Amino acid sequence: MIIPLIKGxxxxxxxxxxxxxxxxxxxxxxxxxxxxxxxxxxxxxxDGSRRCVACTLCMVVCxxxxxxxxxxxxxxxxxKYPTAFTIDLTRCIFCGFCQEACPKGAIKLNRLxxxxxxxxxxxxxxxxxATQPKSELRRPDWL
Amino acid sequence: xxxxxxxxxxxxxxxxxxxxxxxxxxxxTVLMERKVLGFIxxxxxxxxxxxxxxxxxxxxxxxxxxxxxxxxPQVNKVLFVxxxxxxxxxxFLPFAVIPFAQNLLxxxxxxxxxxxxxxxxxxxxxxxxxxxxxxxxxxxxxxxAVYGAVLGGWASNNKYSLLGGLRxxxxxxSYELALGLSVIGVLMFAGSLSLVKIVEAQKSMWFIVYQPxxxxxxxxxxxxxxxxxxxxxxxxxxxxxxxxxxxYSSMKWALFMLGEYCHIxxxxxxxxxxxxxxxxxxxxPPIAWFVIKTFALVFVFIWFRGTFPRFRFDQxxxxxxxxxxxxxxxxxxxxxxxxxxxQR
Numbered sequence: 249m250i251i252p253l254i255k256g257x258x259x260x261x262x263x264x265x266x267x268x269x270x271x272x273x274x275x276x277x278x279x280x281x282x283x284x285x286x287x288x289x290x291x292x293x294x295d296g297s298r299r300c301v302a303c304t305l306c307m308v309v310c311x312x313x314x315x316x317x318x319x320x321x322x323x324x325x326x327x328k329y330p331t332a333f334t335i336d337l338t339r340c341i342f343c344g345f346c347q348e349a350c351p352k353g354a355i356k357l358n359r360l361x362x363x364x365x366x367x368x369x370x371x372x373x374x375x376x377x378a379t380q381p382k383s384e385l386r387r388p389d390w391l
Numbered sequence: 392x393x394x395x396x397x398x399x400x401x402x403x404x405x406x407x408x409x410x411x412x413x414x415x416x417x418x419x420t421v422l423m424e425r426k427v428l429g430f431i432x433x434x435x436x437x438x439x440x441x442x443x444x445x446x447x448x449x450x451x452x453x454x455x456x457x458x459x460x461x462x463x464p465q466v467n468k469v470l471f472v473x474x475x476x477x478x479x480x481x482x483f484l485p486f487a488v489i490p491f492a493q494n495l496l497x498x499x500x501x502x503x504x505x506x507x508x509x510x511x512x513x514x515x516x517x518x519x520x521x522x523x524x525x526x527x528x529x530x531x532x533x534x535x536a537v538y539g540a541v542l543g544g545w546a547s548n549n550k551y552s553l554l555g556g557l558r559x560x561x562x563x564x565s566y567e568l569a570l571g572l573s574v575i576g577v578l579m580f581a582g583s584l585s586l587v588k589i590v591e592a593q594k595s596m597w598f599i600v601y602q603p604x605x606x607x608x609x610x611x612x613x614x615x616x617x618x619x620x621x622x623x624x625x626x627x628x629x630x631x632x633x634x635x636x637x638x639y640s641s642m643k644w645a646l647f648m649l650g651e652y653c654h655i656x657x658x659x660x661x662x663x664x665x666x667x668x669x670x671x672x673x674x675x676p677p678i679a680w681f682v683i684k685t686f687a688l689v690f691v692f693i694w695f696r697g698t699f700p701r702f703r704f705d706q707x708x709x710x711x712x713x714x715x716x717x718x719x720x721x722x723x724x725x726x727x728x729x730x731x732x733x734q735r
Contacts, residue, residue: 253699260694263430268433269434270433272435
């Protein structure tokens with residue numbers, strides 16, 4: 249009758265001297281897994297040009313109309329590219345359909361998770377702000 | 392008697408100092424509890440306010456002071472206000488007879504050309520009042536504490552509060568007996584009710600060595616007296632919301648909390664005094680030994696809270712009346728027999 253009580257006390261005492269598993273959140277941040285669905289963004293090539301060919305498949309597949317305003321243009325060698333592209337994060341449901349639909353791997357969900365903003369307009373991203381300069385976990389002030 | 396005013400002033404200063412230190416200790420016991428519970432649950436506990444969370448008690452105090460002091464319309468106003476005051480005051484009072492050091496000051500000193508005898512009213516000793524019925528006084532005061540909870544539960548005019556208050560009174564009455572019986576062995580060895588004498592009687596050996604069962608019974612009963620886990624049925628959230636404190640807010644609630652943590656410290660200090668040799672110990676100054684022993688026991692209180700689930704009410708009563716009470720009587724019997732045998 250007494251032994252289980254002592255066992256319990258031993259367990260809790262052991263925990264006292266075990267390192268806490270707490271993540272000190274604002275100072276320490278968790279690196280999300282590669283499959284984490286953050287918000288969609290346009291990826292770039294090695295040379296810094298966008299991969300998007302303005303096919304609008306992502307816009308068509310988007311169930312919540314978060315992607316809109318794709319304006320195509322044509323380059324000197326008849327390649328298509330967008331001159332305007334809007335990702336509306338106030339509508340985005342982070343489903344990842346755009347990423348699946350894209351034939352060029354040009355739109356991908358990144359690994360950001362701190363997306364709250366005071367100003368709603370900051371969440372409606374034009375083509376420049378929707379483009380990812382390099383693939384790394386960025387801070388929310390980037391938005 | 393020329394020195395009477397001076398002695399009164401000195402006594403007041405001493406009591407104030409002890410009270411201030413004691414209140415600070417209570418505030419930091421709350422922090423200690425939150426920290427230790429945090430460690431047990433693999434968390435850090437409060438660590439945002441000040442370095443290592445050390446200013447958390449201050450922040451809590453400020454928060455509580457600025458909270459709305461709400462008195463529900465259906466309550467009995469006088470008793471509602473009186474209850475937390477009774478709880479806090481009766482929790483403080485037992486500390487008056489607990490010796491926390493040997494001698495603080497020399498027996499006499501000269502001020503303004505006057506010889507002041509400090510041995511009057513134990514002014515030079517590390518105890519506020521060395522009265523010869525010390526232990527009885529402690530039990531009397533700690534029994535009064537039940538009035539705070541019962542009146543609070545009654546005056547709140549709320550079924551949960553009332554049930555909490557009733558439970559506490561039943562619990563206190565049951566465990567007061569076991570608590571009283573558990574210390575009789577100590578009294579047989581020390582031959583005095585004065586806590587100062589009891590500490591002095593432990594000069595060669597702590598009484599826990601002679602009275603291990605007595606210490607265990609005392610500690611379990613003290614847990615129940617303080618209404619701490621695993622005996623915190625009076626405020627078990629899943630049945631009674633918060634027991635007798637359901638309707639209380641702001642500083643009235645804080646007084647209940649103050650009383651609760653005060654009870655813990657007093658119970659630990661009492662256990663230290665009765666069983667662990669009080670302020671006696673090698674090398675370190677007496678007051679340090681007293682603080683170390685007391686807070687070691689406070690840690691055990693918190694440790695128990697972090698480990699054990701709550702008793703059911705019938706289990707609580709069973710343990711009190713059918714386990715602790717017979718064991719207490721057995722302890723007295725065996726102790727008495729041994730003392731009688733040794734005297735032959």
